[in-house]
Amino acid sequence: MEDLIETELWQGKTIADLLTLEFLASAAGSVIGAIVILLLGWIISSWLQHRVENLGKRHKHLDEMLFEFLASIVRYVVLGFTILFVLNTFGVKTTSVVAVIGAAGLAIGLALQGTLSNVAAGVMLILFRPIKIGDFVVIASEMGTVKQINLNYTVLADLSNVQVIVPNSEVWGNVITNYSVNLTRRAEWTFGVGYGANLKTAEEIIRSTIMEDERAHTDPEPFIQVNNLGDSSVDFLVRVWCSAGDYFAFKADMTRKVKEALDEGGVDIPFPTRTIVQAAAE
Numbered sequence: 001m002e003d004l005i006e007t008e009l010w011q012g013k014t015i016a017d018l019l020t021l022e023f024l025a026s027a028a029g030s031v032i033g034a035i036v037i038l039l040l041g042w043i044i045s046s047w048l049q050h051r052v053e054n055l056g057k058r059h060k061h062l063d064e065m066l067f068e069f070l071a072s073i074v075r076y077v078v079l080g081f082t083i084l085f086v087l088n089t090f091g092v093k094t095t096s097v098v099a100v101i102g103a104a105g106l107a108i109g110l111a112l113q114g115t116l117s118n119v120a121a122g123v124m125l126i127l128f129r130p131i132k133i134g135d136f137v138v139i140a141s142e143m144g145t146v147k148q149i150n151l152n153y154t155v156l157a158d159l160s161n162v163q164v165i166v167p168n169s170e171v172w173g174n175v176i177t178n179y180s181v182n183l184t185r186r187a188e189w190t191f192g193v194g195y196g197a198n199l200k201t202a203e204e205i206i207r208s209t210i211m212e213d214e215r216a217h218t219d220p221e222p223f224i225q226v227n228n229l230g231d232s233s234v235d236f237l238v239r240v241w242c243s244a245g246d247y248f249a250f251k252a253d254m255t256r257k258v259k260e261a262l263d264e265g266g267v268d269i270p271f272p273t274r275t276i277v278q279a280a281a282e
Contacts, residue, residue, distance in 0.1 A: 034086045041082025049075040069126060069151065121172035122151035130176050138177040140170045184217065185244045187251045191258055192233030194268035199226060199234065202267045209261040210240055215250045217241040232270045 052071035126149070131137055135146045137156070142164050144156030154171050156164040179185075193202045207224050210216055220241055228235040242250045262269055 033089045037082060037085050037089065041079060041085070045075040045078035045082070048078060069123070118152045118168045121168035122149070122153075124172050125149055125154070125168060126151075131171075131178055135178055135180040137179065139166055140174045142166060179244065179247075183244055184241050185247045186239055186241050187247060187254070189238045189251070189255060189258070190228075191236045191238060191262070192230060192270060193236070193262065194232075194270045195234060197234070197267045201265060202262065203236065205261050205265045205267060206236060206238060206258055209258050210238065210254050213250070213254065213257075215242050215246045217243075 049071040052067055052074055055067050057067075125131070131139075131146050131149070131154075133146055133149065137144070137146060139154070139156070142156055142158065144158040144164055146154065147157050147163075148155035151168070153168055154166050156166065158164050191202075191206055193199070203224060203226075207222070210224075211218070211222065216222070217240070222241070223237070223239040225237060226234055227237040240254075259269065
């Protein structure tokens with residue numbers, strides 16, 4: 001029995017040492033100190049998280065998602081240091097704990113390499129903001145409107161309003177075509193008329209039809225010129241600027257209206273023809 005009492009259990013202390021009032025008081029003090037440190041760490045981390053989040057909400061030119069991400073990092077960093085302080089109050093060597101956490105983090109990082117690459121790409125998207133919610137884009141051959149950007153993936157709604165989820169590594173690692181950045185776009189058409197048509201009349205019809213539409217911009221100057229002599233037609237290249245939001249409707253409407261105007265003006269619009277000659281039977 002005496003041997004059992006003298007057995008060393010923890011940090012060079014025997015059972016007899018652990019049962020002394022001095023040790024019990026010290027242990028109780030460590031527990032109370034740990035609880036106080038945990039409470040303070042929790043309160044401070046929550047307070048800092050809300051402060052950082054409010055920075056993004058207070059200023060409209062700042063990205064709320066970026067500050068929410070930064071707020072989460074601040075919170076977990078404070079909680080991590082809090083746990084280290086708690087372990088230190090019990091005499092645990094925190095340097096060895098940090099080394100173990102580092103090794104575990106490396107192993108987890110290698111196992112979750114694909115996921116972490118998405119997170120890293122998400123951080124870059126949030127920081128540099130090549131796209132934002134509501135933009136109409138083409139990413140990784142997917143066309144649609146950006147509905148959501150988080151740390152792992154980007155959500156698009158395609159032209160049929162079908163949800164498309166693109167991993168952030170694919171977004172950041174591919175060419176991004178953003179149709180919503182610039183306020184204006186240049187619409188372009190090619191209209192062909194017959195070789196016997198009056199080119200001046202054809203040009204006047206095309207110009208008046210397009211430029212009379214209120215969506216057509218006069219600045220920059222529209223470009224309407226003959227640019228190609230095809231096999232069966234003289235081709236006019238037409239370039240006119242419009243507001244980005246009007247682009248698709250404007251281009252479709254003018255394609256129809258110019259065709260109708262050329263018909264009404266008696267300007268021939270040729271189309272390829274094929275003559276089939278049947279050989280005489282021998």
